[in-house]
Amino acid sequence: MPSNAKKVAFAEAGERSWCSTMELFRLFKMQFICHLFICYVFLVSGLIVNFLQLCTLPLWAINKQLARKVNCRLAYCISSQMVALLEWWSGTECTLYTDPESYPFYGKENAIVILNHNFEIDFLCGWTFCERFGVLGSSKVLAKKELAFVPVIGWMWYFLEIVFCKRKWEEDQKTVVQSLQRLKDYPENFWFLLYCEGTRFTQKKHKISMEVAEKKGLPKLKYHLLPRTKGFCVTVQHLRGTVTAVYDSTLNFRNNQIPTLLGILNGKKYHADLYVRRLPLDSIPENEAECAMWLHKLYQEKDELQEKYSLTGCFPGPTLTPPCRPWALLNWLFWILLLLFPLCLLLLRLFQSGSTFIIFTTVVLCFAASLGVRWMIGQTEINKGSSYGNKGGQLNNNA
Numbered sequence: 001m002p003s004n005a006k007k008v009a010f011a012e013a014g015e016r017s018w019c020s021t022m023e024l025f026r027l028f029k030m031q032f033i034c035h036l037f038i039c040y041v042f043l044v045s046g047l048i049v050n051f052l053q054l055c056t057l058p059l060w061a062i063n064k065q066l067a068r069k070v071n072c073r074l075a076y077c078i079s080s081q082m083v084a085l086l087e088w089w090s091g092t093e094c095t096l097y098t099d100p101e102s103y104p105f106y107g108k109e110n111a112i113v114i115l116n117h118n119f120e121i122d123f124l125c126g127w128t129f130c131e132r133f134g135v136l137g138s139s140k141v142l143a144k145k146e147l148a149f150v151p152v153i154g155w156m157w158y159f160l161e162i163v164f165c166k167r168k169w170e171e172d173q174k175t176v177v178q179s180l181q182r183l184k185d186y187p188e189n190f191w192f193l194l195y196c197e198g199t200r201f202t203q204k205k206h207k208i209s210m211e212v213a214e215k216k217g218l219p220k221l222k223y224h225l226l227p228r229t230k231g232f233c234v235t236v237q238h239l240r241g242t243v244t245a246v247y248d249s250t251l252n253f254r255n256n257q258i259p260t261l262l263g264i265l266n267g268k269k270y271h272a273d274l275y276v277r278r279l280p281l282d283s284i285p286e287n288e289a290e291c292a293m294w295l296h297k298l299y300q301e302k303d304e305l306q307e308k309y310s311l312t313g314c315f316p317g318p319t320l321t322p323p324c325r326p327w328a329l330l331n332w333l334f335w336i337l338l339l340l341f342p343l344c345l346l347l348l349r350l351f352q353s354g355s356t357f358i359i360f361t362t363v364v365l366c367f368a369a370s371l372g373v374r375w376m377i378g379q380t381e382i383n384k385g386s387s388y389g390n391k392g393g394q395l396n397n398n399a
């Protein structure tokens with residue numbers, strides 16, 4: 001065989017074996033036993049971190065700023081595991097479309113992030129960008145109160161001073177303002193995420209919110225629910241002087257993919273596109289009614305952008321994707337190695353004991369834990385979402 005043909009045959013054989021290895025790895029990632037192990041690491045490490053967070057309580061009285069910094073690092077141990085799952089396990093790619101003048105500010109200032117709420121893993125893509133710009137541990141959100149009770153993540157959020165709301169303004173106003181005031185002297189750079197739509201997009205919620213838009217004389221949106229303006233206005237008002245910009249962010253997935261957390265756990269690769277516009281906070285009106293109108297106008301622009309994306313399959317402008325950092329993976333590997341040994345020891349002891357009762361109890365406990373994790377994953381699923389936004393509600397005259 002001529003040497004060139006030999007080289008080609010060699011390269012082809014190499015490629016074939018690479019492909020079959022990747023195929024095996026793909027099948028491996030879909031195995032239930034892998035998911036069980038990932039969830040075991042997440043749950044046990046999460047509960048350890050929650051316990052350590054609890055131990056920082058006395059520190060808050062002595063040195064509040066130090067306690068906050070410690071809690072940011074502890075929270076990173078939990079949230080970065082989910083980011084590692086997205087980046088390294090599923091291999092999902094995240095592309096950032098933004099202008100080069102804004103890029104140097106990301107991660108170097110406090111900002112309010114506005115994001116569309118259409119996907120089950122939009123929060124995870126948000127976290128991924130937080131990780132890449134070094135603000136994952138300190139990232140904040142205006143979250144619905146129900147999430148505070150989710151073990152691990154919800155409990156971690158208490159110590160991160162996350163702002164919770166019941167989505168009933170009369171009850172929320174006081175607590176939301178108090179929580180925002182507390183962030184004024186936060187010792188780490190943070191991004192404060194606001195899903196102004198207040199709930200995830202469903203056809204029913206969209207139809208109802210467009211009826212509200214019509215009654216308010218606002219233009220209809222095709223890809224977004226009508227934004228709720230109170231949370232945004234109050235955040236801008238109370239974080240003025242603390243945050244310097246609003247990051248108007250729009251997320252989409254290539255080829256009309258509908259990503260899910262279960263898909264990520266199964267190793268399914270997605271491609272996320274995020275478009276970010278940096279808007280200086282000074283450009284946002286101080287007057288509440290004007291601020292609300294500003295937000296409605298922003299959502300009209302976001303809607304036009306989504307229309308462009310659906311026509312062209314990409315956002316306009318340059319892409320400047322921050323590189324994937326190794327820390328999330330290293331943190332995950334650390335917990336895997338730490339928790340693998342006691343698990344093996346436990347399983348060994350279990351089978352050595354030969355006791356049917358102990359083995360049965362362990363199987364029942366594993367089953368209960370996996371049901372618990374399944375419930376947690378359910379929190380991210382749109383079809384299990386709340387009924388908030390399914391009713392039009394009363395209208396005031398001011399938009």
Ligand SMILES: CC/C=C\C/C=C\C/C=C\C/C=C\C/C=C\C/C=C\CCC(=O)SCCNC(=O)CCNC(=O)[C@H](O)C(C)(C)COP(=O)(O)OP(=O)(O)OC[C@H]1O[C@@H](n2cnc3c(N)ncnc32)[C@H](O)[C@@H]1OP(=O)(O)O
Nearest residue numbers: 123126143144167168169193198209228230231392393396
């Ligand atoms: C460089 C990279 C950049 C970016 C990277 C991207 C992101 C990374 C950033 C940070 C990551 C951080 C964390 C992420 C991790 C996890 C996040 C996970 C989840 C949390 C998400 C949630 O829980 S979302 C739900 C909770 N949040 C919100 O609801 C926020 C928005 N809502 C508000 O602001 C509300 O105003 C409120 C909650 C404060 C109060 O709500 P309420 O309903 O009581 O009052 P409203 O005044 O808003 O509503 C009444 C008015 O609305 C009109 N109305 C009635 N029906 C409808 C309807 N169906 N649709 C629209 N409007 C309606 C009604 O007429 C009233 O009108 P008024 O004229 O009287 O105002």
Ligand SMILES: CCCCCCCCCCCCCCCCCC(=O)OC[C@@H](O)COP(=O)(O)O
Nearest residue numbers: 042081082085123153199200376377380385386
């Ligand atoms: C290493 C990783 C292991 C993964 C396995 C375990 C995964 C456990 C995941 C728990 C995730 C809990 C965090 C939930 C964040 C959900 C964000 C969200 O999207 O909330 C919805 C609200 O905005 C609106 O709610 P609706 O009114 O639409 O209803």
